[in-house]
Amino acid sequence: MKSVLYGYIEEASADVVCDASDRSNQNLIAVHNQAIISTLPEIDEWPPLPRSIFSMPPPNAPMVCYRNRPIHFAAILKEVDWEMAAWLDKFEALLHKLHWESALVHLSGAYIGPHAFEWRVASESFTQDDQGRLDQPKIWRFNTTLKDVDLIGQRAVDAGLLDSSLNYSHEP
Numbered sequence: 001m002k003s004v005l006y007g008y009i010e011e012a013s014a015d016v017v018c019d020a021s022d023r024s025n026q027n028l029i030a031v032h033n034q035a036i037i038s039t040l041p042e043i044d045e046w047p048p049l050p051r052s053i054f055s056m057p058p059p060n061a062p063m064v065c066y067r068n069r070p071i072h073f074a075a076i077l078k079e080v081d082w083e084m085a086a087w088l089d090k091f092e093a094l095l096h097k098l099h100w101e102s103a104l105v106h107l108s109g110a111y112i113g114p115h116a117f118e119w120r121v122a123s124e125s126f127t128q129d130d131q132g133r134l135d136q137p138k139i140w141r142f143n144t145t146l147k148d149v150d151l152i153g154q155r156a157v158d159a160g161l162l163d164s165s166l167n168y169s170h171e172p
Helices: 024-036 080-097 151-158
Strands: 002-011 070-078 099-110 115-120 140-144 168-170
Touching: 002 024, 024 080, 080 099, 080 115
Parallel strands: none
Antiparallel strands: 002 070, 002 099, 099 115, 115 140, 140 168
Protein backbone atom coordinates (compact mmCIF):
# COMPACT_ATOMS: atom_id res chain seq x y z
CA MET A 1 0.00 0.00 0.00
CA LYS A 2 1.23 3.48 -0.75
CA SER A 3 1.36 6.63 1.34
CA VAL A 4 1.58 10.04 -0.33
CA LEU A 5 3.44 12.92 1.31
CA TYR A 6 3.41 16.39 -0.18
CA GLY A 7 3.59 20.01 0.90
CA TYR A 8 5.71 23.11 1.00
CA ILE A 9 8.06 25.19 3.11
CA GLU A 10 7.45 28.92 2.83
CA GLU A 11 10.83 30.57 2.61
CA ALA A 12 11.47 33.49 4.98
CA SER A 13 10.63 36.86 3.47
CA ALA A 14 13.13 39.69 3.83
CA ASP A 15 10.09 41.95 4.28
CA VAL A 16 9.28 40.18 7.52
CA VAL A 17 12.60 39.13 8.96
CA CYS A 18 15.15 41.81 8.04
CA ASP A 19 15.73 45.02 6.06
CA ALA A 20 13.30 44.73 3.16
CA SER A 21 14.81 47.74 1.38
CA ASP A 22 17.81 45.60 0.46
CA ARG A 23 16.69 42.86 -1.99
CA SER A 24 20.07 41.19 -1.58
CA ASN A 25 18.77 39.88 1.76
CA GLN A 26 16.11 37.86 -0.08
CA ASN A 27 18.75 36.52 -2.45
CA LEU A 28 20.95 35.52 0.50
CA ILE A 29 18.00 33.65 2.03
CA ALA A 30 17.34 31.86 -1.28
CA VAL A 31 21.01 30.92 -1.77
CA HIS A 32 21.26 29.66 1.83
CA ASN A 33 18.15 27.49 1.51
CA GLN A 34 19.21 26.10 -1.86
CA ALA A 35 22.58 25.16 -0.38
CA ILE A 36 20.93 23.37 2.56
CA ILE A 37 18.54 21.42 0.31
CA SER A 38 21.48 20.41 -1.89
CA THR A 39 23.18 18.78 1.12
CA LEU A 40 20.35 16.29 1.58
CA PRO A 41 21.29 12.77 0.51
CA GLU A 42 20.19 11.54 -2.89
CA ILE A 43 19.40 8.16 -1.32
CA ASP A 44 18.34 8.25 2.32
CA GLU A 45 17.70 5.73 5.07
CA TRP A 46 14.10 4.84 5.88
CA PRO A 47 11.95 6.85 6.26
CA PRO A 48 13.52 8.85 3.43
CA LEU A 49 13.88 12.62 3.12
CA PRO A 50 16.05 12.75 -0.01
CA ARG A 51 17.05 15.82 -2.01
CA SER A 52 15.12 14.60 -5.06
CA ILE A 53 11.69 15.22 -3.51
CA PHE A 54 12.33 18.99 -3.25
CA SER A 55 11.89 21.64 -5.90
CA MET A 56 11.73 25.43 -5.90
CA PRO A 57 11.35 28.21 -8.43
CA PRO A 58 14.25 30.57 -9.01
CA PRO A 59 14.42 33.51 -6.56
CA ASN A 60 12.18 36.40 -7.61
CA ALA A 61 10.43 34.33 -10.30
CA PRO A 62 7.72 36.55 -11.81
CA MET A 63 4.15 35.77 -10.74
CA VAL A 64 5.28 32.82 -8.60
CA CYS A 65 7.26 34.35 -5.75
CA TYR A 66 5.41 37.17 -4.03
CA ARG A 67 7.84 38.38 -1.32
CA ASN A 68 9.19 34.87 -0.81
CA ARG A 69 9.14 31.53 -2.56
CA PRO A 70 7.79 28.07 -1.91
CA ILE A 71 10.04 25.07 -1.46
CA HIS A 72 7.72 22.28 -2.48
CA PHE A 73 8.09 18.55 -2.09
CA ALA A 74 6.26 15.32 -2.81
CA ALA A 75 6.88 11.60 -2.46
CA ILE A 76 4.94 8.38 -2.82
CA LEU A 77 6.26 5.92 -0.27
CA LYS A 78 5.42 2.40 0.77
CA GLU A 79 3.39 2.48 4.00
CA VAL A 80 5.22 5.33 5.74
CA ASP A 81 2.24 5.74 8.11
CA TRP A 82 3.90 3.89 10.99
CA GLU A 83 7.15 5.82 10.57
CA MET A 84 5.68 9.33 10.50
CA ALA A 85 7.22 10.30 13.85
CA ALA A 86 10.70 9.49 12.48
CA TRP A 87 9.96 11.23 9.15
CA LEU A 88 8.72 14.34 10.96
CA ASP A 89 11.88 14.36 13.10
CA LYS A 90 13.96 14.38 9.91
CA PHE A 91 11.79 17.13 8.43
CA GLU A 92 12.17 19.27 11.56
CA ALA A 93 15.94 18.73 11.49
CA LEU A 94 15.84 20.23 7.99
CA LEU A 95 13.69 23.15 9.20
CA HIS A 96 16.32 23.86 11.88
CA LYS A 97 18.79 24.67 9.09
CA LEU A 98 16.56 26.71 6.76
CA HIS A 99 15.30 30.30 6.76
CA TRP A 100 11.53 29.81 6.68
CA GLU A 101 8.20 31.17 7.95
CA SER A 102 5.81 28.23 7.71
CA ALA A 103 5.62 24.67 6.49
CA LEU A 104 2.77 22.34 5.67
CA VAL A 105 2.89 18.57 5.12
CA HIS A 106 -0.06 16.57 3.88
CA LEU A 107 -0.11 12.81 4.38
CA SER A 108 -2.50 10.55 2.56
CA GLY A 109 -1.72 7.48 4.60
CA ALA A 110 -2.11 3.92 3.42
CA TYR A 111 -3.67 2.94 6.74
CA ILE A 112 -4.34 6.08 8.77
CA GLY A 113 -5.91 8.18 6.02
CA PRO A 114 -5.40 11.90 5.36
CA HIS A 115 -3.68 14.15 7.88
CA ALA A 116 -1.94 17.53 7.93
CA PHE A 117 1.07 18.79 9.86
CA GLU A 118 1.75 22.52 10.15
CA TRP A 119 4.66 24.56 11.51
CA ARG A 120 4.65 28.35 12.00
CA VAL A 121 7.68 30.31 13.15
CA ALA A 122 7.03 32.57 16.13
CA SER A 123 7.63 36.20 15.17
CA GLU A 124 10.14 36.68 18.00
CA SER A 125 12.26 33.93 16.47
CA PHE A 126 13.34 36.10 13.53
CA THR A 127 16.67 37.46 14.74
CA GLN A 128 19.93 38.59 13.18
CA ASP A 129 23.52 38.06 14.22
CA ASP A 130 26.07 40.86 14.83
CA GLN A 131 26.74 41.16 11.09
CA GLY A 132 23.02 41.51 10.28
CA ARG A 133 22.70 37.98 8.89
CA LEU A 134 19.45 36.20 9.55
CA ASP A 135 19.56 33.42 12.16
CA GLN A 136 17.59 30.21 11.70
CA PRO A 137 14.28 30.18 13.59
CA LYS A 138 14.48 28.66 17.05
CA ILE A 139 10.86 28.88 18.17
CA TRP A 140 7.84 27.61 16.28
CA ARG A 141 4.37 26.19 16.77
CA PHE A 142 3.38 22.75 15.50
CA ASN A 143 -0.17 21.56 14.88
CA THR A 144 -1.54 18.38 13.40
CA THR A 145 -4.85 16.74 12.61
CA LEU A 146 -3.38 13.42 13.74
CA LYS A 147 -4.57 12.64 17.25
CA ASP A 148 -2.90 9.27 17.81
CA VAL A 149 -0.29 9.65 20.56
CA ASP A 150 1.49 6.50 19.42
CA LEU A 151 2.24 8.00 15.99
CA ILE A 152 2.89 11.69 16.53
CA GLY A 153 2.48 12.58 20.17
CA GLN A 154 5.17 10.19 21.37
CA ARG A 155 7.92 12.42 20.02
CA ALA A 156 6.54 15.35 22.01
CA VAL A 157 5.80 13.25 25.10
CA ASP A 158 9.41 12.05 25.14
CA ALA A 159 10.65 15.64 24.89
CA GLY A 160 8.24 16.88 27.57
CA LEU A 161 6.62 19.29 25.11
CA LEU A 162 3.15 17.79 24.76
CA ASP A 163 0.08 19.63 25.99
CA SER A 164 -3.43 18.21 26.21
CA SER A 165 -4.33 19.20 22.65
CA LEU A 166 -1.32 17.46 21.06
CA ASN A 167 0.09 20.84 20.05
CA TYR A 168 3.58 21.70 21.08
CA SER A 169 6.09 24.48 20.86
CA HIS A 170 9.69 23.91 19.95
CA GLU A 171 12.37 25.85 21.76
CA PRO A 172 15.97 24.67 22.05
